[in-house]
Amino acid sequence: MLLRLQRQIAPAEWQAVEAVARDLGYSFEFLGDRRDLVQLTRVADAIGEAGPDHLARFGDLSGVIGILDPGDVRELWKGPIGAAPTVVEARGARFGGGAVSIIAGPCAVEDESRLLQVAQSVAARGATLFRGGAYKPRTSPYSFQGLGAPGLEMLGAVREVTQLGIITEVLDPRDVDAVAQIADVVQVGARSMANYALLKELGQIDRPVLLKRGFGATVSEFLGAAEYILSGGNGQVILCERGVRGFDSVTRNLLDVGAIAHLKGATHLPVVADPSHAAGRSDLVRALGRAGLVVGADGLMIEVHPAPAEVHSDGSQAIGLGEFEALVGDAKALCDLDGRTLIAGTGQNGAAPAADGSPSGATSGDASSGVAPNSPQLSTLRGTA
Numbered sequence: 001m002l003l004r005l006q007r008q009i010a011p012a013e014w015q016a017v018e019a020v021a022r023d024l025g026y027s028f029e030f031l032g033d034r035r036d037l038v039q040l041t042r043v044a045d046a047i048g049e050a051g052p053d054h055l056a057r058f059g060d061l062s063g064v065i066g067i068l069d070p071g072d073v074r075e076l077w078k079g080p081i082g083a084a085p086t087v088v089e090a091r092g093a094r095f096g097g098g099a100v101s102i103i104a105g106p107c108a109v110e111d112e113s114r115l116l117q118v119a120q121s122v123a124a125r126g127a128t129l130f131r132g133g134a135y136k137p138r139t140s141p142y143s144f145q146g147l148g149a150p151g152l153e154m155l156g157a158v159r160e161v162t163q164l165g166i167i168t169e170v171l172d173p174r175d176v177d178a179v180a181q182i183a184d185v186v187q188v189g190a191r192s193m194a195n196y197a198l199l200k201e202l203g204q205i206d207r208p209v210l211l212k213r214g215f216g217a218t219v220s221e222f223l224g225a226a227e228y229i230l231s232g233g234n235g236q237v238i239l240c241e242r243g244v245r246g247f248d249s250v251t252r253n254l255l256d257v258g259a260i261a262h263l264k265g266a267t268h269l270p271v272v273a274d275p276s277h278a279a280g281r282s283d284l285v286r287a288l289g290r291a292g293l294v295v296g297a298d299g300l301m302i303e304v305h306p307a308p309a310e311v312h313s314d315g316s317q318a319i320g321l322g323e324f325e326a327l328v329g330d331a332k333a334l335c336d337l338d339g340r341t342l343i344a345g346t347g348q349n350g351a352a353p354a355a356d357g358s359p360s361g362a363t364s365g366d367a368s369s370g371v372a373p374n375s376p377q378l379s380t381l382r383g384t385a
């Protein structure tokens with residue numbers, strides 16, 4: 001590891017650098033005549049592995065201007081040099097490593113029979129995960145906040161009937177277990193991206209997490225948030241770009257396609273594009289969804305509703321079933337162009353569920369344990385890390 005120090009480093013600041021080096025098991029030498037460049041080398045009998053926390057231990061010191069070269073120490077979102085892409089599976093869905101999946105559903109869980117109807121409709125058109133928020137993060141406390149626990153139950157019922165995997169948002173660290181009982185993928189919304197207590201909690205569960213980028217977050221802050229989950233021991237993280245705040249109100253947000261392309265090169269984690277929250281208007285969702293896939297997204301998250309006038313949140317960006325079907329067709333064509341695979345849903349346009357009613361794409365871990373992904377056994381949810 002190569003550190004740049006302040007040129008006029010105070011003796012106490014230098015002593016702090018030395019103390020951390022000793023504590024973590026590094027020897028050090030100045031680079032040539034430069035008193036501001038320090039090469040740190042792990043000593044042979046140092047205790048423990050050199051981990052990404054070492055970067056912060058040095059980087060946080062006031063005498064250290066920056067880490068010029070982290071050496072072998074890499075954050076978990078970066079992974080080892082040449083790391084294979086991480087593939088996240090949830091029920092029939094698969095993200096990453098050339099697999100593309102479509103998430104679809106309403107913004108919020110509202111009416112149970114309508115929910116089931118939408119789920120069956122999107123499944124029949126190629127969705128592999130069904131979305132819908134039971135807990136809604138609303139800008140105003142007076143807006144519809146979601147149905148809460150009864151909404152989770154409705155999602156559970158939809159899963160029973162359709163065999164679709166469920167993705168739903170958790171807002172409060174205290175609700176993580178309840179949400180993970182129902183959800184095949186737990187969603188962290190844009191407003192919660194920097195809720196570190198929540199992220200730490202999600203690091204402890206054995207469920208994939210879809211982490212949305214905050215609308216004012218840099219890519220580096222986004223990856224730092226992912227690192228919270230990864231460092232807790234949960235390696236199943238999907239990044240989701242849902243648009244950042246721009247200066248123009250013609251769209252609700254700006255889908256940062258550059259960030260998607262960058263992330264696909266910078267990290268091994270799968271990346272999903274959410275054109276619905278980026279556009280904020282239904283007429284642009286298909287175009288932005290296509291754009292997300294063209295720059296390499298491993299999936300799309302789309303808000304779909306056959307009667308947007310009925311809903312309490314995000315009706316203006318919900319697309320209808322015909323438009324959704326067209327977008328899935330686009331996704332298939334774009335995947336074919338790229339040599340990638342659009343994972344087929346369990347509905348009429350995709351693979352049928354297995355004869356025993358289990359989802360065709362259950363993860364191997366679930367298959368080998370014989371435990372349904374959502375069986376209500378809390379002990380199986382909590383990882384050992």
Ligand code: PEP
Nearest residue numbers: 107189190191212242277
């Ligand atoms: C949502 O997915 O409905 C949602 C609230 O999204 P975001 O957190 O991106 O605003």
Ligand code: MN
Nearest residue numbers: 107303313314
């Ligand atoms: Mn929404």
